[in-house]
Amino acid sequence: MSLIRKLSVLVVAAMAMGSVASHDYGDALTKSILFYEGQRSGKLPSTQRMTWREDSALRDGSDFGVDLVGGYYDAGDNVKFTFPMAFSITMLAWSVLEFGNSMGSDLQHSLDAIQWGTDYLLKATDVPGVVFAQVGDPYGDHNCWERPEDMDTPRTPYAVSKEHPGSEVSAEIAAALAASSMVFRHFNQTYSALLLNRARMVFEFADEYRGSYNDSIGPWVCPFYCDFSGYQDELVWAAVWLMRATRAPFYWSYVLANIQNLDKTSSFAEFGWDAKHAGINVLVSRLVKSQAPYSPEPFTTNADRFVCSVLPESQTVSVSYSPGGLLIKPGGSNLQRPAALSFLLLVYSRALRRDNRVVRCDNVVAKPSRLIQFARSQVDYILGSNPLNMSYMVGYGNKFPEKIHHRGSSLPSVSQHPQHIDCNGGDPYFWSDNPNPNFLTGAVVGGPDIQDYYSDSRVNFVHSEPTTYINAPLVGLLAYFKTH
Numbered sequence: 001m002s003l004i005r006k007l008s009v010l011v012v013a014a015m016a017m018g019s020v021a022s023h024d025y026g027d028a029l030t031k032s033i034l035f036y037e038g039q040r041s042g043k044l045p046s047t048q049r050m051t052w053r054e055d056s057a058l059r060d061g062s063d064f065g066v067d068l069v070g071g072y073y074d075a076g077d078n079v080k081f082t083f084p085m086a087f088s089i090t091m092l093a094w095s096v097l098e099f100g101n102s103m104g105s106d107l108q109h110s111l112d113a114i115q116w117g118t119d120y121l122l123k124a125t126d127v128p129g130v131v132f133a134q135v136g137d138p139y140g141d142h143n144c145w146e147r148p149e150d151m152d153t154p155r156t157p158y159a160v161s162k163e164h165p166g167s168e169v170s171a172e173i174a175a176a177l178a179a180s181s182m183v184f185r186h187f188n189q190t191y192s193a194l195l196l197n198r199a200r201m202v203f204e205f206a207d208e209y210r211g212s213y214n215d216s217i218g219p220w221v222c223p224f225y226c227d228f229s230g231y232q233d234e235l236v237w238a239a240v241w242l243m244r245a246t247r248a249p250f251y252w253s254y255v256l257a258n259i260q261n262l263d264k265t266s267s268f269a270e271f272g273w274d275a276k277h278a279g280i281n282v283l284v285s286r287l288v289k290s291q292a293p294y295s296p297e298p299f300t301t302n303a304d305r306f307v308c309s310v311l312p313e314s315q316t317v318s319v320s321y322s323p324g325g326l327l328i329k330p331g332g333s334n335l336q337r338p339a340a341l342s343f344l345l346l347v348y349s350r351a352l353r354r355d356n357r358v359v360r361c362d363n364v365v366a367k368p369s370r371l372i373q374f375a376r377s378q379v380d381y382i383l384g385s386n387p388l389n390m391s392y393m394v395g396y397g398n399k400f401p402e403k404i405h406h407r408g409s410s411l412p413s414v415s416q417h418p419q420h421i422d423c424n425g426g427d428p429y430f431w432s433d434n435p436n437p438n439f440l441t442g443a444v445v446g447g448p449d450i451q452d453y454y455s456d457s458r459v460n461f462v463h464s465e466p467t468t469y470i471n472a473p474l475v476g477l478l479a480y481f482k483t484h
């Protein structure tokens, strides 16, 4: 009797801590990839599984004599911002390169998600010396609440060129194409070679004509995807990916010569569409040592410092944590940060294990298992192990965001409501208290505030909007935890 009572006390205690809640990582993985189908622009294939979406933006580029049909809508709007789109593709490709073995039947869907992006990046870089950095007038788009299928806002393309350069967007495209070329090497050598060849050309353009797209097309990319951290990091990041894909010594020399240009003080705990420094250090550390002429410094020292800037027990931690344990940094769409930083920690744990190393943060010793445990805690929080017991992935778990800031999801589908809904015609749906009629399954939103509170409000885009770059690193994390 007393034993049973003790056991039930234990069970209750464990439940209250929320730590025993085990998640269906496989289900979350499937959904995290499905999300990309909801963001597709262009002519949808017969294999489209998210069927409430239909063809859209079929004339992108045509007024200017170019074919810019396809690619991804960035977030809850219908603009195609190439800079964050390319970063999302780089991260999907890295997810597959590291964790593709754990994806099972979702591997093919991941490849499709990558190729939907790379096919577009090939179009955006088809004219030598020109890179299309954006399609869609962001002011026209943001002023309307319209389905992509109804769009009648200006689909203006914005390009960078030799005279008006944009090294960050161009180099990120080169990184995405180089990483993806490695993914496709095993599946289609012709396509892989096409991607790699283009990656080299676009990198050359980015490097030779240096400048920030802030100064070339700033009024349209800012304040949405203004380049704050400069373009030096993207140039080195692209060179590392090209080094991995080609093994050409030129790229390694380039990395060593240019790594010094990066600001060493500000970006250790930063990794996302704008800031690649921590990603560079982890990516280089992950390369096998036999891959001459690889040398580990300064990359592993910097990667160690990155770890110490993230782990909550470290004295040099430079990120914040909510009471429920979620990593928080200033700025919108916060869940991109726990996702991307956890991805790096997980990848770095593999480098540490291979090299039989630990990370020393002053008197705190972080073993590889601690990095993995940390990454898992962030993933679990996102999936529902948090004070609200709420999943931040649409369609995963019992309780998840229902009023996400997403035009297509919040309006009735074209098959339910065939009549055109114009720019202001969507307003009643935007202001409605009803849940969105279409599930953007797998979308992970910006997430809760620093007090673990989430209001589930369409108006509050900082917290309720999904983006392509929140999901991309999660795809890799979920694949790993599905099998470990």
Ligand SMILES: *[C@@H]1O[C@H](CO)[C@@H](O)[C@H](O)[C@H]1NC(C)=O
Pocket: 188, 189, 190, 191, 194
């Ligand atoms: C491989 O890629 C090439 C170039 O994109 C394409 O034409 C071909 O259809 C692809 N082959 C397969 C089997 O998918």
Ligand SMILES: *[C@@H]1O[C@H](CO)[C@@H](O)[C@H](O)[C@H]1NC(C)=O
Pocket: 212, 214, 222, 226, 227, 228, 229, 230, 231
């Ligand atoms: C881009 O513009 C923003 C905002 O004006 C500025 O803070 C940033 O330093 C600029 N970046 C570059 C690389 O010039």
Ligand SMILES: *[C@@H]1O[C@H](CO)[C@@H](O)[C@H](O)[C@H]1NC(C)=O
Pocket: 015, 016, 018, 387, 388, 389
């Ligand atoms: C979350 O779940 C735990 C354990 O079941 C419960 O004790 C707690 O009250 C729940 N919190 C909310 C906000 O529902």
